[in-house]
Amino acid sequence: MNSREKYVKWVMLAPALLILIGTTLYPFLYSFITSFRFWRLTRSAEPGAFVGLANYVRAFGDAGFWNSVWVTVLFTIISVTLSMAIGLAIALILERATKLNTFMKSLLIFPFAMAPALKGFSWRFMLNPDYGILDAMIDFVFPFWSDVVWLGEPYWAVFWLAMTEIWGWAPYIALVFIGALGALPQETVNAAKVDGANTFQVFWHVTLPQLMPIVIMVGLLKTIFSVKMFDQVVTLTGGGPGRATETLNFYVYNQGFKFYDMGYASSLAYILVTTMFIFAFIYVRFLMKGEQN
Amino acid sequence: MKRLALNLLIGFVVVMISLSLMAPVSSAKLPYGLKEGMPYKGTKLTFLVHNAAQSQAQAKRVNQFTKMTGIEVEFLMVPYPSLREKITADAVAGTGTIDLYCFLDGWGPSMTGFLVPLNDYLKRDGVDLSAKLPPAYIKGGTYDGTTYGIPTRGHPQLLLYRKDLFKKAGVEVPKTWKELIAAGKAIKSKTDRDGIAMYYGKGNAAQNLFLWYSFLKSGGEDIFNDKMMPTFNSSAGIQATQYYVDLLLKYQVASPGSKFFKEYEASQAVAQDKAAMVIVWWWHYGVLTNPDKAQEVVTTNVGFAPVPAWEGKGKATLALSMPVGISKASKKKEAAWEFMKWLTNPDLEKENFLDKSDPKTRTIVVVQKKNLIDPEINKVSGGMHKAAAASLAVSDTFPMLPEWPEVASSIEVAISNIAGGADTKTEMDKAAKEVKAIMKRSGY
Numbered sequence: 001m002n003s004r005e006k007y008v009k010w011v012m013l014a015p016a017l018l019i020l021i022g023t024t025l026y027p028f029l030y031s032f033i034t035s036f037r038f039w040r041l042t043r044s045a046e047p048g049a050f051v052g053l054a055n056y057v058r059a060f061g062d063a064g065f066w067n068s069v070w071v072t073v074l075f076t077i078i079s080v081t082l083s084m085a086i087g088l089a090i091a092l093i094l095e096r097a098t099k100l101n102t103f104m105k106s107l108l109i110f111p112f113a114m115a116p117a118l119k120g121f122s123w124r125f126m127l128n129p130d131y132g133i134l135d136a137m138i139d140f141v142f143p144f145w146s147d148v149v150w151l152g153e154p155y156w157a158v159f160w161l162a163m164t165e166i167w168g169w170a171p172y173i174a175l176v177f178i179g180a181l182g183a184l185p186q187e188t189v190n191a192a193k194v195d196g197a198n199t200f201q202v203f204w205h206v207t208l209p210q211l212m213p214i215v216i217m218v219g220l221l222k223t224i225f226s227v228k229m230f231d232q233v234v235t236l237t238g239g240g241p242g243r244a245t246e247t248l249n250f251y252v253y254n255q256g257f258k259f260y261d262m263g264y265a266s267s268l269a270y271i272l273v274t275t276m277f278i279f280a281f282i283y284v285r286f287l288m289k290g291e292q293n
Numbered sequence: 294m295k296r297l298a299l300n301l302l303i304g305f306v307v308v309m310i311s312l313s314l315m316a317p318v319s320s321a322k323l324p325y326g327l328k329e330g331m332p333y334k335g336t337k338l339t340f341l342v343h344n345a346a347q348s349q350a351q352a353k354r355v356n357q358f359t360k361m362t363g364i365e366v367e368f369l370m371v372p373y374p375s376l377r378e379k380i381t382a383d384a385v386a387g388t389g390t391i392d393l394y395c396f397l398d399g400w401g402p403s404m405t406g407f408l409v410p411l412n413d414y415l416k417r418d419g420v421d422l423s424a425k426l427p428p429a430y431i432k433g434g435t436y437d438g439t440t441y442g443i444p445t446r447g448h449p450q451l452l453l454y455r456k457d458l459f460k461k462a463g464v465e466v467p468k469t470w471k472e473l474i475a476a477g478k479a480i481k482s483k484t485d486r487d488g489i490a491m492y493y494g495k496g497n498a499a500q501n502l503f504l505w506y507s508f509l510k511s512g513g514e515d516i517f518n519d520k521m522m523p524t525f526n527s528s529a530g531i532q533a534t535q536y537y538v539d540l541l542l543k544y545q546v547a548s549p550g551s552k553f554f555k556e557y558e559a560s561q562a563v564a565q566d567k568a569a570m571v572i573v574w575w576w577h578y579g580v581l582t583n584p585d586k587a588q589e590v591v592t593t594n595v596g597f598a599p600v601p602a603w604e605g606k607g608k609a610t611l612a613l614s615m616p617v618g619i620s621k622a623s624k625k626k627e628a629a630w631e632f633m634k635w636l637t638n639p640d641l642e643k644e645n646f647l648d649k650s651d652p653k654t655r656t657i658v659v660v661q662k663k664n665l666i667d668p669e670i671n672k673v674s675g676g677m678h679k680a681a682a683a684s685l686a687v688s689d690t691f692p693m694l695p696e697w698p699e700v701a702s703s704i705e706v707a708i709s710n711i712a713g714g715a716d717t718k719t720e721m722d723k724a725a726k727e728v729k730a731i732m733k734r735s736g737y
Contacts, residue, residue, distance in 0.1 A: 041381065041385065041403070042402075042403040042406070042695035043406070043695075044406055045384060045385055045387065045406050045407065128550060128558065129548075129549050129550040130548060130550055130561075130562050130565060131565055131567070147549070149549055149550055149552045149553060151494075151553040152494075152550075152552030152553040152712075152713060153713070154713070237495075238495045238497070238555070240494060240495030240496070240553065240706075240709045241494070241495065241552070241553060241709045241710065241712075241713045242495070242706050242710040242715075243706055254702065257377065257378050258377075258698050258699075258702070259698055259699040260381070260403055260698075
């Protein structure tokens with residue numbers, strides 16, 4: 001490649017790079033600088049003085065922040081674990097190529113394609129104790145739960161928030177696993193069967209280890225999405241009851257767009273980003289490396 | 294003689310011609326104080342507003358304004374939950390893309406940095422808001438003595454109830470909270486419906502404080518004292534709060550779902566024939582009488598009454614309004630003010646209200662004093678506007694201060710927890726501590 005070709009390459013790339021810098025890098029850096037400033041929109045539309053690490057220090061003494069961290073961790077554990085487990089179970093059930101399975105596989109994409117905010121509205125409606133269909137079904141099957149107001153109890157509210165996420169993600173994860181299962185070499189499975197392994201032993205000792213790179217990749221992706229949870233919090237629970245479902249992302253939004261404390265909101269957003277970065281780093285560096293070994 | 298008659302005839306003709314020439318000039322005088330001569334002809338304004346039926350009706354008639362002034366207006370309608378976010382994003386960008394904002398009264402003080410003070414405009418054009426609007430609506434657009442917005446939509450609270458269920462239970466419409474509990478119990482035992490649908494849930498705009506505020510204020514307590522320190526956790530405040538949640542917890546006359554309901558879900562509990570009463574903004578009357586939104590037995594039996602109060606104490610309710618203001622970044626402020634003069638005129642409001650061609654328009658309301666007592670409007674609404682005017686006379690807004698959204702959030706959490714069974718005093722003390730910290734951080 002001569003220097004002229006190199007020059008042309010950059011010219012061709014420039015518009016895309018400029019858009020990328022303008023829409024991603026600039027806000028990213030601007031919010032980072034803002035996180036070290038006092039900026040309350042109630043006082044001024046312009047950022048105020050630099051306050052050093054004051055916004056970060058405030059976060060560590062803020063009970064609301066720690067509550068949102070705990071809620072996010074709890075929600076992430078429930079939603080990631082169950083999404084992966086149910087997704088894998090669906091994949092194993094629909095793995096065989098039959099007409100019914102092909103039809104079922106095509107249906108799997110629908111819950112994932114649904115807008116997250118709409119998921120929240122729909123589930124809130126379904127759980128309404130006066131006319132919600134899901135509430136009525138649960139009351140019918142489990143009469144001892146008929147007095148429970150699902151979104152009025154803190155732990156149930158977290159559970160249902162996680163369920164909206166699992167309902168959308170498990171089918172998508174199943175599709176990914178179905179693809180991965182189809183690509184696994186059958187020789188190892190057959191060899192294990194010849195050696196007398198039962199179905200569970202084949203799955204546990206042969207299929208799952210070969211599937212691990214996909215499990216890790218999907219797990220990482222799902223964890224990042226769970227840590228970012230926002231839409232269904234707004235439409236399903238509003239962060240309640242009390243502060244029971246206030247996730248970190250929801251808390252950051254409130255600080256910025258509801259309370260107009262832009263400096264503090266930016267510092268919280270950076271804590272969230274840093275946490276996700278560390279998490280992704282550990283995942284990729286250690287777990288994937290372990291798999292390669 | 295003939296000459297005199299001829300002169301008189303000529304004089305008469307001249308006078309008549311002169312008058313006929315003058316006539317178009319006088320009839321062309323524009324109403325509502327709009328400027329003559331179309332000085333802003335060709336200007337295009339953008340108005341950011343939530344997509345309520347009221348805004349749609351205004352947009353439908355905006356051609357009347359364009360015809361008179363030559364100013365074109367685009368209504369940028371967004372769902373209410375994202376309105377504040379849109380205003381903030383536009384105001385911080387400061388490009389002046391949007392010229393006018395419609396906002397919730399409680400947001401106003403935190404948005405004064407984005408809004409143009411209107412006092413000079415009002416004074417220059419001789420607009421007397423106190424002659425046009427109830428005090429609570431004026432207060433909703435004012436902060437620190439400066440007017441930032443004029444409402445075209447506003448709501449008093451009313452008790453909406455099922456006449457047939459009350460008759461079946463043999464009870465009268467309650468005037469006090471005690472009577473409300475008695476009526477709720479009778480209805481529950483004799484009609485198999487919940488007495489009242491409450492909304493203690495957490496969500497948009499601290500809705501679980503709407504009714505709590507009526508309990509608190511009519512109980513003689515307030516959120517802050519004169520030094521802006523919290524008083525809602527005083528013994529009177531705790532008593533009012535306890536009574537408020539006891540409709541569900543102790544007396545069990547409220548729908549079980551009240552624990553997480555938002556305002557609209559409480560209204561829907563009545564619409565779906567599950568509960569007999571709800572205390573909400575008056576526009577819900579339009580929902581409960583709409584066959585597309587409520588069951589037939591509800592639409593034909595719903596009535597309205599003033600919000601009950603404590604026995605032996607005065608009445609006090611909350612009023613809410615959606616003022617319209619001019620963006621500080623707008624490059625067309627004068628044209629925007631012309632639009633505001635037209636938008637806030639009583640004739641437009643009356644025309645919008647009386648137009649029942651579309652079922653969606655049932656939720657359109659009026660805010661102008663003149664229209665609240667207008668016989669034609671009251672005939673159509675069955676006298677609801679007169680009842681609303683009475684409610685507005687004893688109404689107040691939430692505290693108008695920039696920190697209100699944050700303060701409201703702390704109390705909202707406390708109410709939600711208390712409705713879930715947490716101790717009232719502990720939760721209110723905790724909220725008061727948080728509010729103190731917020732106010733201290735803001736320099737009070």
